[in-house]
Amino acid sequence: MGISSALGPAREVRLSAGRVRYHETGSGTPVVFVHGLLVNADLWREVVPALAAAGHRCLAPDWPLGAHSIPLPDADLTPTGLADLIAEFLDVLDLTEVTIVANDTGGALTQLLMTRRPERIARVVLAAVDCYEVFPPAPFAAVMPAAGFPGVLRAALASMRWRPIRQSRLGFGWVVKHPLPQEIMDSYLLPARRSAAIRADLRRFAVGVDNRDTLAAAEKFGSVEIPVLVVWPTEDKLFPMELAHRLVHDLPRATLKTVEDSYTLLPEDRPELLAELIVEFTRLHAAP
Template sequence: MAISAQLGAPRRTELAAGPIEYRERGTGAPVVFLHGIIANGDVWRHVVPELAGQYRCITPDWPLGSHRLPMRAGTDFTLFGLAKLVNEFLGALGLDDVVLVANDTGGAIAQAVAARHPDRLGRLVLTPCDAIGNFLPPPIKHLQVVGRTPTGLYLLAQGLRSRAVQRLPIAFGRLTERPIPAEIMRSYTEPLRKHSGVRRDFAALVRAISSEFTQEAARGLNAFHRPTLIAWARERRRFFPQEHAHRLACILPNAHLEVLENTGPFISEDQPVALARLIQDFLTVRATA
């Protein structure tokens, strides 16, 4: 599970599909974080401390390849299946009026939650993420090939042990301006190496990825009228195209778009304080405007 103590105390809840481990810090209105594939709650380790003084920050390890405890066989890993899992998690913890904060693949899941399961949501925050027809982004499309078989997954997991491989454009290289610390990369990549159940989950996940789902989710967002912050990166690599941020801002009826400089798609890694301040402003100043 996520190793960052600044995310708070480790906890666990049981869902129909299996166990979800999470960390929790702070009190107040609930803020729940979503991450992407081959990542976990450590993505948010620099953002949560900025918000935990005012909010109850809940940072799960979603079953997207860097989780420790596998899901039950037959789990629905389609985008809308994962959205249902998120909604069940919110219900299991008794959360309402939730601020859902997401990046990467988690942003696509958050869009599906907003489209299909909006009742427990109060606000939505999307940072650079899969959207519209971009699921998966072209630089990592190969994961849908190598991740389908045990041999391919084994080779993928072993290759990701190398810091040089991690910084390649087809791995994590396009996601941040600076290398992600080695201990965080281990928390992301070790589960695929060590746990056959995690490899099974990841294979099911990549087989279920399709831009048809993100396009369907986008069509449902015009009915989500709750306030939404879209905090995107003005990055050159076009991993998550900036035009998708503008399209989402047009689709969502109550959206506000902010663009950050000097950051890759993982804004929580490159510009965590700036991102946290945007979220704080979104949750306070704009809430009272």
């Protein structure tokens, strides 16, 4: 198990809640990636090289969402707490003119970030994300609170040792159209299976998920001046296209691009196209 070398060398930054591991490669205007639940920086392994080649400094952290390697037992892992953690990451590394690229749960955190702490952000890409009432999406709405019961999360993760379950709708079947490599599934699933501290972080986040946070963020969308690219799979199983149209309608500077042959995890199913769309968007909205 390990993070792809395509993301650049591993580094650590010390934040008020503890250490966060991230990978960095390239130079130029910064792009910071925000992944979702039970994945890590490996999600971006086939997106980052194209962005680095296009002149971007790419920073891919392992956010404490269940596939991270450094526990954060003292962190506020509510959605708003995590949004503030991302803001602190930008502050401590003194990143400016940042493009945030978010997917899945990471998109909900990014909506909180851009409505709470937008000062360092120049552009945002929301690629198939939780938003509005859909946080979490329906298949997981009953499962997330159950994570708080003793043994439930450990048992669920233990079942993922079997490849057919990993690829089923009990595993990654809802979010990826094309099968994941075994080593990538290991990268995503083994940290929480092996570490009680990582499971504890995951549990704390899962039980705190509430769409009141995304609905509150949406109430502030009208004042968001940041250009936003909304990228949405036409075949998404979790997030209907209606959500993408609502985002574009409510965010004053948002545009929509649709993608075929993909489910929610666009960086897995269509990484080359996603990278192309991001580069096009950053060039269109480059700083003068």
